[in-house]
Amino acid sequence: MSSFSRSVDLLHRAMDASTLRYQVSANNLANAEVPNFKRTSISFESELKRAIESERNSKDAFQMITTHEGHIQSEGFQDYHDVEPRRVTDYYTTSKANGNNVDAEQEAMDILKTQLNYQLLTQMQAFEFSQVKIAMQK
Secondary structure (H helix, E strand, O other): OOHHHHHHHHHHHHHHHHHHHHHHHHHHHHOOOOOOOOOEEEEOHHHHHHHHHHHHHHOOOOOOOOOOOOOOOOOOOOOHHHOOOEEEEOOOOOOOOOOOOOOHHHHHHHHHHHHHHHHHHHHHHHHHHHHHHHHHHO
């Protein structure tokens, strides 16, 4: 896979995760006063980073082969294509007397941060395509 297609694919995945993160934060904000509502967040970037690092480390790493499903599985190569954004619900904290754990100000800040992040990702993707356009003109 070329570096261009890999970069565009990673940017596309990050934009999808940002879209989902925006929807989840908006849902949290909309339910900020609902009794016993628990906030949800998105986990994606850390899993993607782990997959990319496993790809890099697996090139020179020792590969353990297992012959039975009961054997200890090695943490070998993980393809970044298999990483999907995951919704994580926080059941452990409560910040209000009604059992709700949504902080409306924090959710509003998360929405703003997500919007800015998405805008940056679109600019990065536009830059990638502008580089291809420049290369094709020469």
